[in-house]
Amino acid sequence: MQYLGAVDQGTTSTRFIIFDRGGAIVASHQIEHAQIFPQPGWVEHDPMEIWSNTRKCITEALKKARLKGRDLAGIGITNQRETIVAWERESGRVYHNAIVWQDLRTSESIEALKGTPKGSMVEKKSGLVLSPYFGGSKIAWLLEHVDGLREDAEAGKAVFGTIDSWLAYQLSGRRIHVTDASNASRYLLMDIETLAWDEELLEVFSVPKVSLPTIVPSSGMVYGHTVEDGPFAAEVPIAGILGDQQAALFGQACFKPGMGKSTYGTGCFLLVNTGTDLARSHNGLLSTVAYKIGEEKPVYALEGSVAVAGSLVQWARDSLNLVESAQQLDREALTVADSGGVYIVPAFSGLFAPYWRSDARGVIAGLTAFVTKAHLCRAILESTAFQAYDIFKAMESDSGIATTELKVDGGMTNSEPLMEFQADLLGVPVIRPRVVETTALGAAYAAGLSVGVYRDLDELSSHWKERKRWESTMDEETRSEKVRFWKKAVERTLEWV
Numbered sequence: 001m002q003y004l005g006a007v008d009q010g011t012t013s014t015r016f017i018i019f020d021r022g023g024a025i026v027a028s029h030q031i032e033h034a035q036i037f038p039q040p041g042w043v044e045h046d047p048m049e050i051w052s053n054t055r056k057c058i059t060e061a062l063k064k065a066r067l068k069g070r071d072l073a074g075i076g077i078t079n080q081r082e083t084i085v086a087w088e089r090e091s092g093r094v095y096h097n098a099i100v101w102q103d104l105r106t107s108e109s110i111e112a113l114k115g116t117p118k119g120s121m122v123e124k125k126s127g128l129v130l131s132p133y134f135g136g137s138k139i140a141w142l143l144e145h146v147d148g149l150r151e152d153a154e155a156g157k158a159v160f161g162t163i164d165s166w167l168a169y170q171l172s173g174r175r176i177h178v179t180d181a182s183n184a185s186r187y188l189l190m191d192i193e194t195l196a197w198d199e200e201l202l203e204v205f206s207v208p209k210v211s212l213p214t215i216v217p218s219s220g221m222v223y224g225h226t227v228e229d230g231p232f233a234a235e236v237p238i239a240g241i242l243g244d245q246q247a248a249l250f251g252q253a254c255f256k257p258g259m260g261k262s263t264y265g266t267g268c269f270l271l272v273n274t275g276t277d278l279a280r281s282h283n284g285l286l287s288t289v290a291y292k293i294g295e296e297k298p299v300y301a302l303e304g305s306v307a308v309a310g311s312l313v314q315w316a317r318d319s320l321n322l323v324e325s326a327q328q329l330d331r332e333a334l335t336v337a338d339s340g341g342v343y344i345v346p347a348f349s350g351l352f353a354p355y356w357r358s359d360a361r362g363v364i365a366g367l368t369a370f371v372t373k374a375h376l377c378r379a380i381l382e383s384t385a386f387q388a389y390d391i392f393k394a395m396e397s398d399s400g401i402a403t404t405e406l407k408v409d410g411g412m413t414n415s416e417p418l419m420e421f422q423a424d425l426l427g428v429p430v431i432r433p434r435v436v437e438t439t440a441l442g443a444a445y446a447a448g449l450s451v452g453v454y455r456d457l458d459e460l461s462s463h464w465k466e467r468k469r470w471e472s473t474m475d476e477e478t479r480s481e482k483v484r485f486w487k488k489a490v491e492r493t494l495e496w497v
Contacts, residue, residue, distance in 0.1 A: 027065035069232025076240030076443030106137035127287030136188030173227035220294025240446025251438030264412030284354030304391030340375035424474035
Protein backbone atom coordinates (compact mmCIF):
# COMPACT_ATOMS: atom_id res chain seq x y z
CA MET A 1 0.00 0.00 0.00
CA GLN A 2 1.27 3.47 -0.93
CA TYR A 3 0.37 6.31 1.42
CA LEU A 4 0.38 10.06 0.89
CA GLY A 5 0.16 12.85 3.45
CA ALA A 6 -1.29 16.34 3.24
CA VAL A 7 -0.81 19.31 5.53
CA ASP A 8 -4.07 21.28 5.33
CA GLN A 9 -3.36 24.60 7.02
CA GLY A 10 -6.60 26.59 7.21
CA THR A 11 -7.78 29.87 8.67
CA THR A 12 -8.97 28.43 11.97
CA SER A 13 -7.09 25.14 12.26
CA THR A 14 -4.34 22.88 10.97
CA ARG A 15 -4.79 19.26 9.93
CA PHE A 16 -2.59 16.47 8.74
CA ILE A 17 -4.41 13.78 6.77
CA ILE A 18 -2.99 10.48 5.53
CA PHE A 19 -4.59 8.96 2.42
CA ASP A 20 -4.21 5.58 0.80
CA ARG A 21 -3.63 5.28 -2.93
CA GLY A 22 -7.37 5.20 -3.64
CA GLY A 23 -7.89 8.55 -1.92
CA ALA A 24 -9.50 7.14 1.23
CA ILE A 25 -8.62 8.72 4.57
CA VAL A 26 -6.45 6.47 6.74
CA ALA A 27 -6.01 8.86 9.68
CA SER A 28 -6.09 12.55 10.50
CA HIS A 29 -5.49 14.97 13.35
CA GLN A 30 -6.65 18.58 13.70
CA ILE A 31 -5.78 21.46 16.07
CA GLU A 32 -7.34 24.95 16.16
CA HIS A 33 -5.18 28.05 16.55
CA ALA A 34 -5.86 31.47 18.05
CA GLN A 35 -7.51 34.26 16.07
CA ILE A 36 -5.84 37.55 17.02
CA PHE A 37 -7.75 40.83 16.56
CA PRO A 38 -5.44 43.77 17.49
CA GLN A 39 -7.93 46.36 16.19
CA PRO A 40 -11.32 46.34 14.46
CA GLY A 41 -10.82 44.94 10.94
CA TRP A 42 -7.34 43.57 11.75
CA VAL A 43 -6.78 39.79 11.85
CA GLU A 44 -3.53 38.02 12.72
CA HIS A 45 -2.17 34.53 13.41
CA ASP A 46 0.95 33.42 15.26
CA PRO A 47 3.16 31.63 12.68
CA MET A 48 5.05 29.76 15.41
CA GLU A 49 1.78 28.43 16.84
CA ILE A 50 0.80 27.23 13.36
CA TRP A 51 4.17 25.49 12.92
CA SER A 52 3.92 23.89 16.38
CA ASN A 53 0.39 22.67 15.64
CA THR A 54 1.54 21.29 12.28
CA ARG A 55 4.22 19.22 14.00
CA LYS A 56 1.72 17.88 16.52
CA CYS A 57 -0.85 17.03 13.82
CA ILE A 58 1.74 15.07 11.82
CA THR A 59 2.91 13.14 14.89
CA GLU A 60 -0.62 12.29 16.04
CA ALA A 61 -1.93 11.29 12.59
CA LEU A 62 1.03 8.96 12.02
CA LYS A 63 0.42 7.45 15.46
CA LYS A 64 -3.30 6.90 14.71
CA ALA A 65 -2.42 5.28 11.37
CA ARG A 66 0.32 3.16 12.99
CA LEU A 67 2.71 4.39 10.33
CA LYS A 68 6.17 5.93 10.26
CA GLY A 69 7.19 8.96 8.22
CA ARG A 70 9.17 6.69 5.91
CA ASP A 71 5.92 4.88 4.97
CA LEU A 72 4.72 7.96 3.06
CA ALA A 73 5.58 8.21 -0.63
CA GLY A 74 5.29 11.99 -0.45
CA ILE A 75 3.48 14.90 1.16
CA GLY A 76 1.57 17.86 -0.20
CA ILE A 77 0.81 21.22 1.39
CA THR A 78 -2.39 23.20 1.02
CA ASN A 79 -2.98 26.46 2.80
CA GLN A 80 -5.08 29.49 3.59
CA ARG A 81 -4.09 31.82 0.78
CA GLU A 82 -3.09 35.49 0.93
CA THR A 83 -2.04 35.27 4.60
CA ILE A 84 1.48 36.71 4.76
CA VAL A 85 4.41 35.78 7.03
CA ALA A 86 7.74 37.63 7.29
CA TRP A 87 10.71 35.74 8.75
CA GLU A 88 14.49 35.71 8.90
CA ARG A 89 15.84 33.38 6.24
CA GLU A 90 18.66 31.93 8.33
CA SER A 91 17.05 31.48 11.75
CA GLY A 92 13.31 31.27 11.05
CA ARG A 93 12.63 34.12 13.50
CA VAL A 94 9.35 35.82 12.64
CA TYR A 95 9.22 39.62 12.43
CA HIS A 96 5.50 40.02 13.09
CA ASN A 97 2.34 37.96 13.44
CA ALA A 98 1.01 36.68 10.12
CA ILE A 99 -1.41 39.14 8.52
CA VAL A 100 -4.49 37.08 7.61
CA TRP A 101 -6.36 37.23 4.31
CA GLN A 102 -9.42 38.75 6.05
CA ASP A 103 -7.38 41.70 7.38
CA LEU A 104 -8.43 45.21 6.31
CA ARG A 105 -5.53 47.37 7.55
CA THR A 106 -4.39 48.20 4.01
CA SER A 107 -7.83 49.38 2.81
CA GLU A 108 -6.76 53.03 2.64
CA SER A 109 -3.68 52.41 0.51
CA ILE A 110 -5.67 50.11 -1.80
CA GLU A 111 -8.45 52.69 -2.19
CA ALA A 112 -5.84 55.29 -3.17
CA LEU A 113 -4.72 53.04 -6.06
CA LYS A 114 -8.20 52.43 -7.44
CA GLY A 115 -9.05 54.36 -10.57
CA THR A 116 -5.43 55.33 -11.25
CA PRO A 117 -3.35 54.16 -14.24
CA LYS A 118 -1.13 52.18 -11.84
CA GLY A 119 -4.18 50.53 -10.31
CA SER A 120 -5.53 49.48 -13.71
CA MET A 121 -2.12 48.07 -14.62
CA VAL A 122 -2.04 46.04 -11.39
CA GLU A 123 -5.47 44.52 -12.06
CA LYS A 124 -4.67 43.67 -15.68
CA LYS A 125 -1.27 42.11 -15.02
CA SER A 126 -2.26 40.19 -11.88
CA GLY A 127 -5.74 39.08 -13.00
CA LEU A 128 -7.04 40.19 -9.59
CA VAL A 129 -9.02 43.16 -8.31
CA LEU A 130 -7.52 45.79 -6.04
CA SER A 131 -8.38 44.63 -2.54
CA PRO A 132 -6.68 44.41 0.87
CA TYR A 133 -7.52 40.68 0.58
CA PHE A 134 -4.37 39.97 -1.43
CA GLY A 135 -0.76 39.68 -0.31
CA GLY A 136 1.00 42.62 -1.99
CA SER A 137 -0.37 45.40 0.21
CA LYS A 138 0.16 43.27 3.34
CA ILE A 139 3.87 42.91 2.50
CA ALA A 140 4.04 46.65 1.83
CA TRP A 141 2.49 47.34 5.26
CA LEU A 142 5.00 45.08 7.02
CA LEU A 143 7.91 46.71 5.20
CA GLU A 144 6.68 50.13 6.29
CA HIS A 145 5.74 49.37 9.91
CA VAL A 146 8.20 46.75 11.23
CA ASP A 147 11.52 48.24 12.34
CA GLY A 148 14.48 46.97 10.34
CA LEU A 149 12.42 44.76 8.06
CA ARG A 150 12.93 46.74 4.86
CA GLU A 151 16.71 46.80 5.29
CA ASP A 152 16.76 43.07 6.00
CA ALA A 153 14.44 42.32 3.06
CA GLU A 154 16.51 44.33 0.59
CA ALA A 155 19.62 42.49 1.80
CA GLY A 156 17.93 39.10 1.30
CA LYS A 157 18.06 38.42 5.04
CA ALA A 158 14.31 38.70 5.56
CA VAL A 159 11.81 36.82 3.38
CA PHE A 160 8.06 36.77 2.86
CA GLY A 161 5.65 34.05 1.96
CA THR A 162 2.18 32.68 2.22
CA ILE A 163 1.65 29.84 4.71
CA ASP A 164 2.70 27.17 2.18
CA SER A 165 6.11 28.87 1.94
CA TRP A 166 6.42 29.06 5.73
CA LEU A 167 5.60 25.37 6.23
CA ALA A 168 7.74 24.13 3.33
CA TYR A 169 10.62 26.13 4.81
CA GLN A 170 10.15 24.61 8.27
CA LEU A 171 9.46 21.04 7.11
CA SER A 172 12.61 21.06 4.95
CA GLY A 173 14.78 22.08 7.87
CA ARG A 174 14.82 25.73 6.70
CA ARG A 175 16.32 24.80 3.34
CA ILE A 176 13.71 25.87 0.77
CA HIS A 177 11.81 29.08 0.11
CA VAL A 178 9.17 28.32 -2.53
CA THR A 179 5.54 28.91 -3.40
CA ASP A 180 3.54 27.31 -6.16
CA ALA A 181 1.94 29.20 -9.05
CA SER A 182 -1.57 28.97 -7.56
CA ASN A 183 -0.46 30.75 -4.38
CA ALA A 184 1.82 33.17 -6.22
CA SER A 185 -1.15 34.29 -8.32
CA ARG A 186 -2.71 35.73 -5.11
CA TYR A 187 0.01 38.26 -4.26
CA LEU A 188 -0.87 41.09 -6.72
CA LEU A 189 2.83 40.80 -7.61
CA MET A 190 2.88 38.04 -10.26
CA ASP A 191 2.13 38.49 -13.95
CA ILE A 192 -0.63 35.94 -14.47
CA GLU A 193 0.45 35.27 -18.05
CA THR A 194 4.20 34.81 -17.52
CA LEU A 195 3.92 33.30 -14.00
CA ALA A 196 6.86 35.43 -12.84
CA TRP A 197 7.23 38.20 -10.26
CA ASP A 198 6.74 41.39 -12.27
CA GLU A 199 9.03 44.40 -11.90
CA GLU A 200 6.23 46.94 -12.42
CA LEU A 201 3.99 45.27 -9.84
CA LEU A 202 6.85 45.00 -7.36
CA GLU A 203 7.53 48.71 -7.83
CA VAL A 204 3.92 49.68 -7.08
CA PHE A 205 4.11 47.98 -3.68
CA SER A 206 7.84 48.65 -3.13
CA VAL A 207 8.60 44.96 -2.54
CA PRO A 208 12.19 43.72 -3.10
CA LYS A 209 12.15 40.70 -5.40
CA VAL A 210 14.98 39.00 -3.46
CA SER A 211 12.65 38.63 -0.47
CA LEU A 212 10.00 36.61 -2.35
CA PRO A 213 9.84 32.82 -2.76
CA THR A 214 10.77 30.98 -5.93
CA ILE A 215 7.64 30.20 -7.97
CA VAL A 216 7.39 26.45 -8.64
CA PRO A 217 4.81 24.13 -10.28
CA SER A 218 1.92 22.85 -8.15
CA SER A 219 2.87 19.29 -9.04
CA GLY A 220 5.41 17.46 -11.17
CA MET A 221 8.53 18.07 -9.11
CA VAL A 222 10.02 17.46 -5.66
CA TYR A 223 10.83 20.80 -3.99
CA GLY A 224 12.83 19.28 -1.13
CA HIS A 225 12.62 16.67 1.62
CA THR A 226 11.58 16.66 5.24
CA VAL A 227 14.38 16.15 7.76
CA GLU A 228 15.25 13.35 10.16
CA ASP A 229 14.93 15.58 13.22
CA GLY A 230 11.50 16.87 12.14
CA PRO A 231 8.02 15.47 12.83
CA PHE A 232 8.35 12.77 10.15
CA ALA A 233 11.71 11.54 11.47
CA ALA A 234 12.51 10.69 7.84
CA GLU A 235 13.31 12.25 4.48
CA VAL A 236 9.89 12.42 2.84
CA PRO A 237 9.53 14.20 -0.52
CA ILE A 238 7.69 17.54 -0.33
CA ALA A 239 6.10 17.18 -3.74
CA GLY A 240 2.87 19.16 -4.08
CA ILE A 241 1.66 22.65 -3.16
CA LEU A 242 -1.71 24.21 -3.92
CA GLY A 243 -3.66 27.08 -2.40
CA ASP A 244 -6.63 25.66 -0.55
CA GLN A 245 -9.33 26.49 -3.11
CA GLN A 246 -7.26 25.31 -6.05
CA ALA A 247 -6.48 22.15 -4.08
CA ALA A 248 -10.20 21.51 -3.64
CA LEU A 249 -10.71 21.97 -7.41
CA PHE A 250 -7.89 19.44 -7.95
CA GLY A 251 -9.32 17.04 -5.35
CA GLN A 252 -12.76 17.25 -7.00
CA ALA A 253 -11.09 16.17 -10.29
CA CYS A 254 -12.26 19.33 -12.09
CA PHE A 255 -9.62 18.93 -14.78
CA LYS A 256 -11.64 20.00 -17.83
CA PRO A 257 -12.79 23.51 -18.82
CA GLY A 258 -16.25 24.25 -17.46
CA MET A 259 -15.93 21.96 -14.45
CA GLY A 260 -16.30 23.73 -11.12
CA LYS A 261 -16.72 23.32 -7.38
CA SER A 262 -17.74 25.29 -4.31
CA THR A 263 -15.95 24.85 -0.99
CA TYR A 264 -17.82 25.68 2.20
CA GLY A 265 -15.29 26.29 4.94
CA THR A 266 -14.30 29.37 6.92
CA GLY A 267 -15.13 31.25 3.72
CA CYS A 268 -16.94 30.03 0.62
CA PHE A 269 -15.12 29.78 -2.70
CA LEU A 270 -16.48 28.83 -6.11
CA LEU A 271 -13.97 28.05 -8.85
CA VAL A 272 -14.50 26.94 -12.44
CA ASN A 273 -11.72 25.56 -14.65
CA THR A 274 -11.22 27.71 -17.77
CA GLY A 275 -8.40 25.63 -19.28
CA THR A 276 -5.07 26.94 -20.54
CA ASP A 277 -6.69 30.10 -21.89
CA LEU A 278 -6.82 32.96 -19.42
CA ALA A 279 -10.43 34.12 -18.92
CA ARG A 280 -11.04 37.63 -17.58
CA SER A 281 -14.13 38.55 -15.60
CA HIS A 282 -16.60 41.38 -16.20
CA ASN A 283 -18.58 40.60 -13.05
CA GLY A 284 -16.18 41.02 -10.16
CA LEU A 285 -14.64 37.55 -10.29
CA LEU A 286 -10.93 36.80 -10.21
CA SER A 287 -8.69 35.26 -12.85
CA THR A 288 -6.36 32.91 -11.04
CA VAL A 289 -3.98 30.00 -11.64
CA ALA A 290 -5.81 26.75 -10.93
CA TYR A 291 -2.67 24.59 -11.08
CA LYS A 292 0.53 24.01 -13.02
CA ILE A 293 1.98 20.56 -13.56
CA GLY A 294 5.70 20.40 -14.33
CA GLU A 295 6.62 22.13 -17.57
CA GLU A 296 3.06 22.02 -18.93
CA LYS A 297 1.08 25.20 -19.57
CA PRO A 298 -0.72 26.53 -16.51
CA VAL A 299 -4.43 25.82 -16.13
CA TYR A 300 -6.50 28.84 -15.16
CA ALA A 301 -9.75 29.33 -13.27
CA LEU A 302 -12.35 31.98 -12.57
CA GLU A 303 -13.00 32.39 -8.86
CA GLY A 304 -15.53 34.02 -6.61
CA SER A 305 -14.69 34.46 -2.92
CA VAL A 306 -16.92 34.88 0.13
CA ALA A 307 -15.06 35.95 3.27
CA VAL A 308 -17.49 34.72 5.93
CA ALA A 309 -19.27 31.37 5.73
CA GLY A 310 -18.35 28.76 8.34
CA SER A 311 -16.79 31.50 10.44
CA LEU A 312 -20.31 32.97 10.86
CA VAL A 313 -21.34 29.72 12.57
CA GLN A 314 -18.21 29.94 14.71
CA TRP A 315 -19.08 33.56 15.59
CA ALA A 316 -22.62 32.55 16.59
CA ARG A 317 -21.15 29.81 18.78
CA ASP A 318 -18.19 31.60 20.37
CA SER A 319 -19.10 35.30 20.39
CA LEU A 320 -22.89 35.22 20.74
CA ASN A 321 -23.16 31.90 22.62
CA LEU A 322 -26.25 31.28 20.49
CA VAL A 323 -25.46 27.56 20.20
CA GLU A 324 -22.85 25.19 21.60
CA SER A 325 -21.94 23.55 18.28
CA ALA A 326 -22.52 23.62 14.53
CA GLN A 327 -24.63 20.48 14.94
CA GLN A 328 -26.93 22.25 17.40
CA LEU A 329 -27.28 25.18 14.99
CA ASP A 330 -28.41 22.73 12.29
CA ARG A 331 -30.93 21.12 14.65
CA GLU A 332 -32.35 24.52 15.58
CA ALA A 333 -32.60 25.54 11.92
CA LEU A 334 -34.50 22.36 11.06
CA THR A 335 -37.26 23.21 13.54
CA VAL A 336 -38.53 26.08 11.35
CA ALA A 337 -39.61 26.15 7.70
CA ASP A 338 -37.74 29.37 6.85
CA SER A 339 -35.80 32.26 8.38
CA GLY A 340 -38.89 34.17 9.44
CA GLY A 341 -37.99 37.04 7.12
CA VAL A 342 -34.50 37.51 8.61
CA TYR A 343 -31.51 38.07 6.33
CA ILE A 344 -27.94 38.16 7.66
CA VAL A 345 -25.17 39.69 5.53
CA PRO A 346 -21.90 38.88 7.35
CA ALA A 347 -19.73 41.64 5.90
CA PHE A 348 -17.33 41.52 8.86
CA SER A 349 -14.40 42.29 6.56
CA GLY A 350 -16.34 44.05 3.84
CA LEU A 351 -17.94 42.22 0.93
CA PHE A 352 -15.88 40.07 -1.43
CA ALA A 353 -17.03 38.85 -4.88
CA PRO A 354 -18.88 40.06 -6.80
CA TYR A 355 -19.17 43.35 -4.88
CA TRP A 356 -15.62 44.04 -3.61
CA ARG A 357 -16.74 46.66 -1.10
CA SER A 358 -14.39 47.09 1.84
CA ASP A 359 -16.70 49.84 3.16
CA ALA A 360 -19.46 47.32 3.91
CA ARG A 361 -20.19 45.97 7.39
CA GLY A 362 -22.48 43.20 8.52
CA VAL A 363 -26.22 43.59 9.07
CA ILE A 364 -29.12 41.54 10.41
CA ALA A 365 -32.20 42.73 8.52
CA GLY A 366 -35.89 41.91 8.81
CA LEU A 367 -36.07 41.41 12.58
CA THR A 368 -39.56 41.28 14.13
CA ALA A 369 -40.88 40.02 17.45
CA PHE A 370 -41.91 36.83 15.64
CA VAL A 371 -38.25 35.81 15.18
CA THR A 372 -36.80 33.08 17.43
CA LYS A 373 -33.35 31.63 17.92
CA ALA A 374 -34.26 28.94 15.40
CA HIS A 375 -35.00 31.56 12.73
CA LEU A 376 -31.62 33.22 13.39
CA CYS A 377 -29.88 29.84 13.08
CA ARG A 378 -31.54 29.24 9.72
CA ALA A 379 -30.67 32.77 8.54
CA ILE A 380 -27.03 32.14 9.47
CA LEU A 381 -26.93 29.09 7.19
CA GLU A 382 -28.93 30.75 4.42
CA SER A 383 -26.53 33.70 4.29
CA THR A 384 -23.80 31.40 2.97
CA ALA A 385 -26.13 30.02 0.30
CA PHE A 386 -27.13 33.54 -0.80
CA GLN A 387 -23.48 34.63 -1.06
CA ALA A 388 -22.69 31.51 -3.12
CA TYR A 389 -25.70 32.29 -5.32
CA ASP A 390 -24.28 35.73 -6.16
CA ILE A 391 -21.00 34.18 -7.27
CA PHE A 392 -22.72 31.34 -9.16
CA LYS A 393 -24.72 33.81 -11.27
CA ALA A 394 -21.65 35.97 -11.95
CA MET A 395 -19.76 32.84 -12.99
CA GLU A 396 -22.49 31.86 -15.47
CA SER A 397 -22.51 35.37 -16.91
CA ASP A 398 -18.71 35.46 -17.37
CA SER A 399 -18.37 31.95 -18.79
CA GLY A 400 -21.50 32.02 -20.93
CA ILE A 401 -22.21 28.50 -19.69
CA ALA A 402 -25.39 27.57 -17.81
CA THR A 403 -24.08 25.29 -15.06
CA THR A 404 -26.16 22.15 -14.64
CA GLU A 405 -24.76 20.92 -11.32
CA LEU A 406 -22.46 22.03 -8.53
CA LYS A 407 -19.83 19.87 -6.84
CA VAL A 408 -19.42 20.84 -3.20
CA ASP A 409 -16.96 20.09 -0.41
CA GLY A 410 -15.78 21.40 2.94
CA GLY A 411 -17.05 21.05 6.49
CA MET A 412 -20.30 22.95 5.97
CA THR A 413 -21.53 20.35 3.46
CA ASN A 414 -22.40 18.29 6.54
CA SER A 415 -25.24 20.76 7.12
CA GLU A 416 -28.41 19.29 5.61
CA PRO A 417 -30.47 22.50 5.82
CA LEU A 418 -27.69 24.50 4.13
CA MET A 419 -27.21 22.06 1.27
CA GLU A 420 -30.97 21.70 0.73
CA PHE A 421 -31.39 25.48 0.62
CA GLN A 422 -28.38 25.86 -1.70
CA ALA A 423 -29.91 23.45 -4.22
CA ASP A 424 -33.25 25.29 -3.94
CA LEU A 425 -31.67 28.68 -4.45
CA LEU A 426 -29.52 27.65 -7.43
CA GLY A 427 -32.15 25.45 -9.04
CA VAL A 428 -29.55 22.77 -9.88
CA PRO A 429 -28.39 19.56 -8.14
CA VAL A 430 -25.74 20.01 -5.44
CA ILE A 431 -23.39 17.00 -5.29
CA ARG A 432 -21.05 15.93 -2.50
CA PRO A 433 -18.27 13.37 -3.15
CA ARG A 434 -17.40 10.39 -0.95
CA VAL A 435 -14.32 12.18 0.36
CA VAL A 436 -15.38 15.68 1.45
CA GLU A 437 -11.85 16.63 2.55
CA THR A 438 -11.06 17.47 -1.05
CA THR A 439 -8.67 20.31 -0.15
CA ALA A 440 -6.26 17.94 1.58
CA LEU A 441 -6.96 15.27 -1.04
CA GLY A 442 -5.98 17.68 -3.84
CA ALA A 443 -2.62 18.37 -2.16
CA ALA A 444 -2.07 14.63 -1.70
CA TYR A 445 -2.96 13.99 -5.35
CA ALA A 446 -0.49 16.70 -6.46
CA ALA A 447 2.26 15.03 -4.42
CA GLY A 448 1.28 11.59 -5.69
CA LEU A 449 1.60 12.73 -9.31
CA SER A 450 5.07 14.10 -8.59
CA VAL A 451 6.43 10.91 -7.03
CA GLY A 452 4.81 8.46 -9.46
CA VAL A 453 2.02 7.08 -7.27
CA TYR A 454 -0.39 8.19 -10.03
CA ARG A 455 0.17 8.13 -13.79
CA ASP A 456 -1.92 11.09 -14.89
CA LEU A 457 -5.05 13.19 -14.33
CA ASP A 458 -7.29 10.55 -15.94
CA GLU A 459 -6.31 8.11 -13.21
CA LEU A 460 -7.15 10.71 -10.56
CA SER A 461 -10.54 11.36 -12.19
CA SER A 462 -11.39 7.68 -11.87
CA HIS A 463 -11.15 7.94 -8.07
CA TRP A 464 -13.93 10.57 -7.78
CA LYS A 465 -17.20 9.07 -6.54
CA GLU A 466 -20.53 10.68 -5.63
CA ARG A 467 -21.78 10.27 -2.06
CA LYS A 468 -24.94 12.39 -1.97
CA ARG A 469 -26.95 14.88 -3.98
CA TRP A 470 -29.59 17.46 -3.14
CA GLU A 471 -32.23 18.38 -5.74
CA SER A 472 -34.08 21.68 -5.97
CA THR A 473 -37.75 21.70 -4.90
CA MET A 474 -38.30 25.49 -4.63
CA ASP A 475 -40.56 27.22 -7.16
CA GLU A 476 -39.24 30.16 -9.16
CA GLU A 477 -41.56 32.72 -7.57
CA THR A 478 -40.37 31.88 -4.03
CA ARG A 479 -36.74 31.87 -5.18
CA SER A 480 -37.05 35.29 -6.82
CA GLU A 481 -38.70 36.77 -3.73
CA LYS A 482 -35.93 35.51 -1.43
CA VAL A 483 -33.20 36.80 -3.75
CA ARG A 484 -34.95 40.20 -3.93
CA PHE A 485 -34.88 40.58 -0.14
CA TRP A 486 -31.28 39.35 -0.02
CA LYS A 487 -30.27 42.11 -2.46
CA LYS A 488 -32.07 44.67 -0.26
CA ALA A 489 -30.15 43.42 2.78
CA VAL A 490 -26.82 43.68 0.89
CA GLU A 491 -27.63 47.31 0.01
CA ARG A 492 -27.99 48.09 3.73
CA THR A 493 -24.36 47.07 4.38
CA LEU A 494 -22.76 49.56 1.96
CA GLU A 495 -20.95 52.80 2.83
CA TRP A 496 -20.95 51.94 6.54
CA VAL A 497 -17.33 53.07 6.95
